[in-house]
Amino acid sequence: MTSLVDQEYIKVIIFKLADKEYAIPVSDVQGIEKLMHITRVPKAEKYVKGVINLRGVVTPIIDLRERFDLPASGYVDSTRIIIVTLDSMEVGFVVDSANDVIDIPLSAIEHQPDVVGSIEVDFISGVAKIENRLLILLQLDKVLNLER
Amino acid sequence: MEMNQYLEMFIEESKEHLQSCSDNLLELEKNPEDIAIVNEIFRSAHTLKGMSATMGYEDLADLTHKMENVLDAIRNHKISVNSEILDVVFESVDHLEAMIMDVANGGDGKRDVKVTVEKLKAIESGQPIEAIQAKEEVAITVTEATTLPKLQYDDYEKTVLQQSSEQEINAFEIAVSLREDCLLKAARVFMVFDILEKSGDVIKSVPSVDQLEEEKFDQQFQVALLTKESAEEIQKKIMKVSEVDSVTVTKLSQELFAASANEITHDESTNVGVADTPVVIENNPKPESSNQTKTPSNSSKTNQHTTSKTIRVSIERLDILMNLFEELVIDRGRLQSISTEVNHGELNETVERMSRTMGDLQNIVLTMRMVPVDTVFNRFPKMVRSLSRDLHKKINLEIIGAETELDRTVIDEIGDPLVHLIRNSLDHGIESPEVRRAKGKPEEGTVVLRAYHSGNYVFIEIEDDGAGINKEKVLQKAISRGIVTKESANSLTDKQINELILASGFSTAEVISDISGRGVGLDVVKTTIESLGGSISIESTQDVGSIFSIQLPLTLSIISVMLVEIEQEIYAIPLSSIIETSIIKKSDILNAHNQKVIDFRGKVVPLVYLEEVFEVPRENAIDDEYQSVVIVRKGEKLAGLVVDSFIGQQEIVLKSLGNYLTNIFAISGATILGNGKVALIVDCNALMK
Numbered sequence: 001m002t003s004l005v006d007q008e009y010i011k012v013i014i015f016k017l018a019d020k021e022y023a024i025p026v027s028d029v030q031g032i033e034k035l036m037h038i039t040r041v042p043k044a045e046k047y048v049k050g051v052i053n054l055r056g057v058v059t060p061i062i063d064l065r066e067r068f069d070l071p072a073s074g075y076v077d078s079t080r081i082i083i084v085t086l087d088s089m090e091v092g093f094v095v096d097s098a099n100d101v102i103d104i105p106l107s108a109i110e111h112q113p114d115v116v117g118s119i120e121v122d123f124i125s126g127v128a129k130i131e132n133r134l135l136i137l138l139q140l141d142k143v144l145n146l147e148r
Numbered sequence: 149m150e151m152n153q154y155l156e157m158f159i160e161e162s163k164e165h166l167q168s169c170s171d172n173l174l175e176l177e178k179n180p181e182d183i184a185i186v187n188e189i190f191r192s193a194h195t196l197k198g199m200s201a202t203m204g205y206e207d208l209a210d211l212t213h214k215m216e217n218v219l220d221a222i223r224n225h226k227i228s229v230n231s232e233i234l235d236v237v238f239e240s241v242d243h244l245e246a247m248i249m250d251v252a253n254g255g256d257g258k259r260d261v262k263v264t265v266e267k268l269k270a271i272e273s274g275q276p277i278e279a280i281q282a283k284e285e286v287a288i289t290v291t292e293a294t295t296l297p298k299l300q301y302d303d304y305e306k307t308v309l310q311q312s313s314e315q316e317i318n319a320f321e322i323a324v325s326l327r328e329d330c331l332l333k334a335a336r337v338f339m340v341f342d343i344l345e346k347s348g349d350v351i352k353s354v355p356s357v358d359q360l361e362e363e364k365f366d367q368q369f370q371v372a373l374l375t376k377e378s379a380e381e382i383q384k385k386i387m388k389v390s391e392v393d394s395v396t397v398t399k400l401s402q403e404l405f406a407a408s409a410n411e412i413t414h415d416e417s418t419n420v421g422v423a424d425t426p427v428v429i430e431n432n433p434k435p436e437s438s439n440q441t442k443t444p445s446n447s448s449k450t451n452q453h454t455t456s457k458t459i460r461v462s463i464e465r466l467d468i469l470m471n472l473f474e475e476l477v478i479d480r481g482r483l484q485s486i487s488t489e490v491n492h493g494e495l496n497e498t499v500e501r502m503s504r505t506m507g508d509l510q511n512i513v514l515t516m517r518m519v520p521v522d523t524v525f526n527r528f529p530k531m532v533r534s535l536s537r538d539l540h541k542k543i544n545l546e547i548i549g550a551e552t553e554l555d556r557t558v559i560d561e562i563g564d565p566l567v568h569l570i571r572n573s574l575d576h577g578i579e580s581p582e583v584r585r586a587k588g589k590p591e592e593g594t595v596v597l598r599a600y601h602s603g604n605y606v607f608i609e610i611e612d613d614g615a616g617i618n619k620e621k622v623l624q625k626a627i628s629r630g631i632v633t634k635e636s637a638n639s640l641t642d643k644q645i646n647e648l649i650l651a652s653g654f655s656t657a658e659v660i661s662d663i664s665g666r667g668v669g670l671d672v673v674k675t676t677i678e679s680l681g682g683s684i685s686i687e688s689t690q691d692v693g694s695i696f697s698i699q700l701p702l703t704l705s706i707i708s709v710m711l712v713e714i715e716q717e718i719y720a721i722p723l724s725s726i727i728e729t730s731i732i733k734k735s736d737i738l739n740a741h742n743q744k745v746i747d748f749r750g751k752v753v754p755l756v757y758l759e760e761v762f763e764v765p766r767e768n769a770i771d772d773e774y775q776s777v778v779i780v781r782k783g784e785k786l787a788g789l790v791v792d793s794f795i796g797q798q799e800i801v802l803k804s805l806g807n808y809l810t811n812i813f814a815i816s817g818a819t820i821l822g823n824g825k826v827a828l829i830v831d832c833n834a835l836m837k
Contacts, residue, residue, distance in 0.1 A: 039826040040717065041805070042762035043813045051805060051818060051826050056471030058803045058818045058826055089807045144808065 009105055014135065015082060015098035018070045022095075023104065023128070023135045030083040030090065032098050035075055045145075049094060054083065061092040067143060068123065086140050093143075104128045109137065158203050159252045160460070165192040165199075166248065169241050170530045173234060180229040183222075183302050187356070190219045196244070205257040208247050214268040215240045221272050224354070236267045238534065301372070305351055309400065312374045317348075319400035320379060322386070325368040330391040333363045339389045341371075347382060348375025367393070372400065463556060466516055473513050474801060474820060480506055481822045515553070521599045521608065522550035524563045528570060528597060535574050542581055542592040543574060552599040554606050558700055561680055562608070565673040569610045569696050570595065572670065577614030577694060587691060589613065605682075606702055611695045617688040619645045626651065646686040646694075650674040681707070681724055707802055709819075709829065710778060711795035714764050718827045720800060720819060721789065725832040727779045729794055734773055746788055748779060753786045756835050761814060780832040787836050802829070 012023035013032070038050040038061050047066040051058050061081060065072055078097035083090060108128045125139040169192045176185045193216045200208035215237060221227045243261045251257040301309065309319050322344075326336055337360045344350050352372040355365045375382065379397040386395045480503060487499040525547050536543040554562070578584075578593035585591055596611040619642065626632045626648045632640070640648075650670045677684050681701045688694035701707065701724070709720035710729065730748075737744050737755065744755040755777065759766070770792070777788040800819040805812060816831035 037825045039818075039828065041809060041812055041815065041828065042764070044809060048809065051809070051828075053820045053824055053826050056474045056820065058805055058820070060806060060808045087807075091808050 009103040014100035518553035549599040577612040613693040712791040
């Protein structure tokens with residue numbers, strides 16, 4: 001019964017940022033792209049790196065390290081852009097690497113962001129402990145600063 | 149049943165049918181005796197009625213039904229067309245339009261149309277419309293003759309009959325009545341027609357074939373047949389069809405249709421008096437309407453449906469197509485550079501062929517968004533008709549170049565400004581008949597609505613032969629409103645004075661009329677047109693007339709830009725705001741109040757360093773003796789944008805930055821360059837306050 005599975009699990013994409021693992025629901029993700037030329041947009045927010053040409057659609061790019069006030073690391077081979085859609089808005093997130101898709105049992109998700117104890121608490125909707133991994137679930141609308 | 153999914157289609161199609169109704173009504177006013185036009189209107193109304201009934205809009209269906217009754221009476225020659233009747237039909241169409249708009253805006257399509265319905269009923273029953281208020285409910289059945297009326301023939305049919313009698317072909321009028329308990333009337337009709345068509349040519353039937361097929365008749369119908377067979381043969385053949393009650397075959401003699409011809413000429417003579425209504429001429433290059441003096445006989449031939457086959461595609465899908473296409477263009481660029489590197493004969497050939505095909509494809513993709521301006525213009529004839537009646541003026545509207553195409557996005561925006569300008573021309577431009585006579589002009593004023601392509605622009609002009617603009621008055625008003633000073637007023641050219649009426653806070657109307665004086669001046673028109681990247685200019689000679697000329701870009705999605713470079717970044721500056729580019733010496737830059745300026749052809753022009761505005765990160769400062777400057781303008785103001793170098797002029801596809809990045813200072817959008825990178829488009833207006 002698919003409905004049962006839907007209720008018990010949530011499929012997420014896992015990405016790394018400064019050695020921590022974060023998760024976004026697959027349903028919000030449009031695709032994962034390799035790094036490409038980013039055109040700087042003057043006078044935009046600092047964490048907005050600019051815009052890319054995503055198959056003909058001009059898509060803004062947010063550097064998640066800068067968004068979370070993490071130290072910048074420079075872009076490497078494994079750097080990826082995760083394209084997410086929220087409220088008919090397409091935005092790309094620059095992350096250190098992205099390579100895993102897993103099902104998280106809903107029961108494993110705890111609403112205890114304090115456990116993480118880091119600066120980005122505001123952006124977190126919960127954490128999930130799967131085997132030995134601690135996954136941080138992101139709250140996309142907060143990351144995009146939409147509640148202004 | 150879930151109706152929502154059909155609602156949009158219903159609204160669109162209803163609008164189309166209503167438009168066709170008003171177009172044909174205007175046509176009918178010119179040719180009141182042309183029954184083919186009435187049939188056309190009837191068909192539209194009938195479809196509309198069916199659609200609205202299906203969708204559950206009973207009021208709509210009901211009013212259409214009443215209107216249909218009147219039309220039916222007209223085409224069956226029970227009543228003849230005159231301007232009063234047309235007024236009422238126009239009124240009904242107006243109501244229907246309002247109802248559809250209501251439905252489109254989420255309403256239930258209800259509206260109080262009692263008065264109009266009463267009028268329609270009165271017309272149908274042959275009463276004078278004036279008597280409506282006093283009249284009591286009269287049974288409509290009076291007009292519904294119990295015996296079948298004699299067949300009526302229009303000129304075309306009469307000619308056919310005449311010719312056939314000369315060729316010794318018999319013309320019969322055949323009345324067929326089916327048995328009362330006949331179950332499948334349409335099927336029987338079909339069988340009868342099958343027999344008739346094998347024996348000869350059916351030239352007319354009452355009710356019409358459509359109605360017969362839809363079983364819209366009681367038991368009887370009549371046809372006119374041309375055949376070489378005898379009356380008895382025909383009768384026998386038809387009687388073989390089961391459920392046929394009786395068949396009467398009457399030979400149609402010369403005198404018979406001469407008699408019906410008399411009736412028609414009688415009808416015509418009553419219509420001659422209608423000439424005082426404003427005549428609307430549509431000057432299309434299409435052959436059927438360009439011939440103003442056409443006779444009813446040939447119009448009934450040419451007025452046959454010439455609709456081209458089309459499908460509706462949402463703009464969204466076209467946008468997706470456009471995006472995909474741009475991807476292809478970028479890949480083509482890459483392929484081309486690879487093929488020049490590799491220099492392989494067959495590869496080169498293939499890439500070249502592909503490029504050519506892509507060129508053609510590009511044309512098609514771009515023109516798919518183009519719509520003829522007719523979709524906007526078509527509402528004006530009716531508007532002018534009713535306005536000229538309200539204003540008691542005689543106005544003749546000519547439309548030229550309605551087939552000129554414009555981008556859909558421009559079309560959507562341009563309607564309201566045009567309505568405004570036409571109202572203005574009718575209200576303030578064209579004088580009343582008395583004044584015109586006194587001035588030695590023809591009583592009937594002419595308003596010309598003209599559209600044409602020129603270069604990368606479309607021009608729309610509204611020309612009238614009215615009073616023109618009173619420059620003295622305009623100047624006084626402008627000075628009193630503080631729009632210009634007395635001193636500067638003297639140096640204004642005639643054209644500049646004319647264009648003062650477009651300034652905000654300006655209205656020349658002494659008395660606020662409900663036609664154009666709605667508290668909104670023409671400045672709204674100017675703003676809308678400028679927001680579309682267009683411009684408007686006015687030429688006017690007092691007592692001779694005025695021309696309002698609107699210049700619009702062909703499309704909003706593709707614009708010409710100048711690509712410039714600052715450090716490693718490429719920006720696009722719209723050509724529409726560029727005056728020229730120039731290279732200036734550093735020593736020519738002057739300082740004025742912490743603002744660097746240059747002397748550009750005797751004008752002091754402030755310099756804007758794009759590098760500073762856009763905070764371009766610079767690795768090593770350049771120290772060049774010369775600087776590249778793009779002179780841009782906003783209205784009368786000039787500014788010089790300082791850049792590193794010019795790349796060149798290019799046509800680009802306009803893209804938005806999306807919903808996330810809104811209100812980025814001085815950036816109006818983006819585009820994708822041949823190398824696949826994004827370049828930002830500079831909003832020059834934001835750089836000049």
